[in-house]
Amino acid sequence: MLYLPGCAKKKINPCLNENNIVETIYEIRSNSTICFKTIDSYDLDYTDSSELTIFGHLTYPEHQKNSYDAIILSHGSGGIRRYHKKYVDLLNKHGYVVFQIDHYTPRNIKYDKTFSKVSGVTFMNDSFRALKLLKTHPLIDKIGYIGWSQGGVGPILSHFKTVTSFINEKELIFDASIAIYPYCGFTFPDDTPRYTPLLMITGNSDELTPEKACRNLFSKFFRNENKIFHKSLSDAHHGFDNPFLYFGFTFEKMPSLNITNKKCTLTISESGKIITLTNKEVSTPEASEYFLDRCSTKGVTVKYNAPAAEKTQKLILEFLSKNFIN
Numbered sequence: 001m002l003y004l005p006g007c008a009k010k011k012i013n014p015c016l017n018e019n020n021i022v023e024t025i026y027e028i029r030s031n032s033t034i035c036f037k038t039i040d041s042y043d044l045d046y047t048d049s050s051e052l053t054i055f056g057h058l059t060y061p062e063h064q065k066n067s068y069d070a071i072i073l074s075h076g077s078g079g080i081r082r083y084h085k086k087y088v089d090l091l092n093k094h095g096y097v098v099f100q101i102d103h104y105t106p107r108n109i110k111y112d113k114t115f116s117k118v119s120g121v122t123f124m125n126d127s128f129r130a131l132k133l134l135k136t137h138p139l140i141d142k143i144g145y146i147g148w149s150q151g152g153v154g155p156i157l158s159h160f161k162t163v164t165s166f167i168n169e170k171e172l173i174f175d176a177s178i179a180i181y182p183y184c185g186f187t188f189p190d191d192t193p194r195y196t197p198l199l200m201i202t203g204n205s206d207e208l209t210p211e212k213a214c215r216n217l218f219s220k221f222f223r224n225e226n227k228i229f230h231k232s233l234s235d236a237h238h239g240f241d242n243p244f245l246y247f248g249f250t251f252e253k254m255p256s257l258n259i260t261n262k263k264c265t266l267t268i269s270e271s272g273k274i275i276t277l278t279n280k281e282v283s284t285p286e287a288s289e290y291f292l293d294r295c296s297t298k299g300v301t302v303k304y305n306a307p308a309a310e311k312t313q314k315l316i317l318e319f320l321s322k323n324f325i326n
Contacts, residue, residue, distance in 0.1 A: 031060060072144070084148075148180045149238070
């Protein structure tokens with residue numbers, strides 16, 4: 001959910017021409033930008049939702065192979081940042097195809113310092129459409145899902161069948177999901193079926209999305225099934241893998257989402273709405289702003305931590321390797 005001004009250039013939407021929209025990927029091509037259709041929805045109730053054309057950057061490993069595993073990347077509320085390129089390069093180097101989604105440019109959003117213009121579920125809807133697209137590639141086998149901060153909501157929710165059943169009827173799911181300093185303030189009944197192996201990587205000094213909620217989620221659903229994992233990194237703040245934050249920044253008015261009572265814990269209703277455990281809807285930008293204000297205190301420090309960043313890369317490669325074994 002991290003917003004930082006930085007020096008981002010104005011981005012051009014490459015998908016304004018309808019002729020650029022892709023429905024299938026049928027061959028190995030050079031690194032390219034792929035335009036595709038998504039469902040533009042704040043939640044999982046698609047009744048009044050419309051389609052939107054968005055895009056992702058598709059990159060291949062240097063050496064061609066007979067088959068590939070692929071990873072879909074979902075940025076946080078600051079949009080695609082320079083440090084994400086390190087992950088793209090890392091994954092390509094280790095043989096993965098990478099599809100990095102730009103959730104913001106097609107929606108005319110540069111960054112979201114309110115954390116509410118779109119939701120983490122919006123990002124997840126986009127990512128599942130990207131999953132469906134990559135599944136058409138004849139040389140792509142397994143597909144993973146990595147998200148940061150607000151983009152980490154999708155990897156967490158995709159772990160639960162209650163959520164994926166809204167998105168598709170053919171059980172199209174990810175083979176592994178990783179959430180990096182995510183918002184973990186969702187829960188579900190104890191007996192909720194779970195599919196995708198999930199790794200949550202958090203910093204124990206994170207004030208924006210405190211890891212307490214991730215610990216709670218892990219404790220509730222672990223049950224020795226080897227499907228959900230949590231790694232806590234010491235002395236790591238939100239944004240610990242972003243070198244732009246080398247000296248750290250403190251934002252006095254930024255929300256710290258550290259309240260985890262029933263009024264501040266989310267779930268998905270039977271109709272697909274985002275609701276609190278007290279049955280209050282949080283399915284619009286206005287409702288989300290109110291929720292964030294009520295469920296947070298003010299004051300957040302964000303800072304880079306080189307050991308945590310290095311450890312995160314190792315954890316990602318280890319987790320993908322373990323769960324992508326044929």
